[in-house]
Amino acid sequence: MRKKSLLWLTAFLMTFLGAAGMVWAAQGEIRLGSINDMTGATSDVGKDYALGIAEAIAYVNDIGGINGKKIKLFQYDYGYRIPEAVTTYKRFRDFDKVVAVLGWGTGDTEALSPTITKDKMPYVSASYSAHLTDPKKTPYNLFFCTDYSSGARSAITAWYDNVWKKDAKYKARRDKGEKPRLVCFYMAASPYASAPIKAIKDHAALLGIEVGPDQDVSLTALDTKSQVLGAKQFKPDLVWHGNTTMSVATAMRDAYSLGLGADHVVNVWGFDENLPRLAGPAAEGAMGATVCAFFGGKAPMMNKIQAYAKRINPGVPANKRLVRTIQAWGAVLLLTDAMKIADKQGKLNGEGIMKAMETFKNKDFGLGSQPASFSATDHRPTTGAPIFKIEKGKFVLVEAVDLKKRWPDKWEKEWMGW
């Protein structure tokens, strides 16, 4: 008996030490940390994102890494628990000695923001919260695409222009001079879902949209009938969905079965290939703020993305992959392109990488996203977003909204950092 357990122990140690040996053998590498959610409240979108991160890093390494130096990726699942994100970050900083971190949710990114600023650690997040775009407050936070607030403003603008003003079903009310009505469905306790709400209400006032009482829907909701019934009393024309795909699909199905009769606009993390699959006919006509091409959609890099998805993660079939993969590539390409510049200048550290990112003007990553520009005073990557609509289960481009063109004064002076 004892012999057997000794044998197991040896086998375990051999695999572990062998692997560790292989890992530590590689020298002259650059270390990156990635904090992902594969088991927590946002794992419905987090798993695909995590796969995408690993694939994109493999691609960057294949085309030569950072000027010849390979990237070593440390990836860890924190289960959407903030205390664990904090210790994982500290491990990356003090133990693995990474030069930059690829982060995940708004809650932990905003919670870690004071710490990373102090540590001068570039932090490219999957949270596109507009709170992270003011370099005066959060100089080391960055992301590659439209922030939540601008995305929401764009989506509501697109609905207002293309549906409210044109659709025949609203003709009678338009002619009477009535205002459209909007209700927000989101998890108030989640910083991700509540991040763009202030901007949405501001934008509704700007366009002359009436806003009804907010409905609190959990990120893990399986039933939203009471919220839909609560919203129904207000008779909304438009519902804003601020959660992730699973919760959004639940809310849409309940709205459909209870005959809410409103159109839907969805935040970026609630709008992907799974939405029409989960919500079926309830998702027809829903519009979403998208930040890049869908998986298999039109983009110069799409062939490579698909090839790497197949090569690195052959167990996950292509029809199960999501737009999240492309978003992950965006985060990786933004960071690694900046690292290449910083490395050439011999400043591969926090400050050097951020300076390099701030030189990007109209940078196109080939992912079908809007070109991104950064400056030392403004970290909002884009000035609008392409708005897609679900028609017969497929995504169709409605309009690419440019907020800066339409409201230049407000864009420059008012809409910064929220």
Next chain:
Amino acid sequence: MQYLPCGIYHEYYQQDHAWWQTRFVIGKMILLGIFIFYILPFWGGLYWVGVATLTIYTIMGALGVQLLIGYCGQVTLGHAAFIAVGAYTATLLTLQLHLPYLLSMFIGGLVAGLWSVLFGLPSAKVKGFYLIMTSLAAQFVTVDFILTQYVSQIGGRGQAFSLPPGSITIGPLVLDSDLKVYFLGAVLTILLTMGLANLLRSKVGRAWIAIRDNDIAAETMGINIITYKLMAFFVAGFIGGIAGAFWVSTLAALSPEHFQWFWSLWLVGVILIGGVGSIYGTIFGSLFMVLIMEGLKFIIIPLTPVYPALTMKFLFLKEATFGLAICLFLIYEPNGLAYRWWQIKNYFNLWPFSY
């Protein structure tokens, strides 16, 4: 019960109730003090300081749960709510009224204690499963409703906000590094643990234990069980509030997501694994839960480049392991790690004649 070396006889009650009864114990405590205040922070590296800070926060959070469940028999599944009340009160007092941080922390503790008493009131009438339901209500009413919808709006910062650098100070000292926060936490934890341990050997503590063991018998002996239960809720809430106020200093950021129901459950897990009805148990449980999570990182992070499946497939087990660990502890070690520690100590105390 504890064993004493030969030749040591207690003649007074003070000796019998002293914390450290022999020189050997005092020596061990000095070594522990040196470890906590010198070796770990100055030789351990910042990463371990970070892990220790999280452990300290878990200990402080779990102390209140230990008091309620382990010493007073009032099962609670909503303790994160009181931690949150302390965190929000302290932060808003610091930011809005510019009170000193330690004073805000103390007031945060008091407010959390009173809030806890409010949700402890049903314990006068209900027990067991029904009390669990009311503590669950505390969690959702406090965190998801009152704090998210109303309290977060004070000052117009929104649900998630960070504190400007340099706003957390103790006198002239700005708490701006992991090390300073660690020292603050270590001192607070020691004070709270000593305070609670002292309470437990007083009349109040004996009354709590009597209520836990049999509330009807306790009442017939003249203990006013409602007063003492509410007192337990107050002390537990107070300790939770201090823990919350301390957590603010570690991150300088706050949102309701820090205090989700999962964290309440986690704290109950901590005391189940550590040992119900033992202050040691709280500390061992916290160490176990934090170190297991960190240990997993040590195994998984270096292995993922070689076995990529680990990240995607194995990590799902992590959530299951938490439940499994509690099941296994309840089956094979129902008294928790604290009991095992007691046995180990006795083995050495009685060696070589352990019969």
